Amino acid sequence: MFFLEVLFAFFITASFAILFNVRGKLIVYSGIGGAISWFFYLLFTEKGYSYSTCYLLATAATAFYSEIMAKKLKTTVPTLLIAALIPMAPGGGVYYTMLYLVENRYQESMLKGMETSIIAGSMALGIILISTCFGIFHHRTK
Numbered sequence: 001m002f003f004l005e006v007l008f009a010f011f012i013t014a015s016f017a018i019l020f021n022v023r024g025k026l027i028v029y030s031g032i033g034g035a036i037s038w039f040f041y042l043l044f045t046e047k048g049y050s051y052s053t054c055y056l057l058a059t060a061a062t063a064f065y066s067e068i069m070a071k072k073l074k075t076t077v078p079t080l081l082i083a084a085l086i087p088m089a090p091g092g093g094v095y096y097t098m099l100y101l102v103e104n105r106y107q108e109s110m111l112k113g114m115e116t117s118i119i120a121g122s123m124a125l126g127i128i129l130i131s132t133c134f135g136i137f138h139h140r141t142k
Helices: 002-019 026-046 051-073 077-084 091-102 106-141
Strands: none
Touching: 002 026, 002 077, 026 051, 026 077, 051 077, 051 106, 091 106
C-alpha cells in the first residue's frame, strides 16, 4: 500500500506538472519530487508525528530536493517545487471549511479552517527554512 501511494503521487504530480506547462524531462523530476513529498509525509505519519510536523518535514524534504535538482538541471526552484507539493496540498481542508460554513456549522468550520491554516503554515515554513539555508550557503560560497 505504501509503495502504491508513492507511485500514484508520482503520476499525479507529473500530471499537474504538464498542466503547469513544465516541459520535457522536468516533468519526470517534478513527479519524483511529488513522490518524495508523499513518501516523507507517510513515513512521518507512520512514526506518530503530529500533522503539522509531518507536513513541515515532508515539505522541507521536497524543498531540499527541488533546490538540489534545480541547480543540477539549471532551472528555477518553483518549476519543480510547486508541482511536487500537489500531493500534500490541503484542498480537502479548504473544501470542508467552506462546506461547514455554508451549512451553518460554524464551530466545525472554524476548527477545520484552523487545521488547514496550520497545515498551510507548516508547508510554508518548510519551504522558507530550506530556501533560506540554501541562500545563506550560496552567499557564503561566493
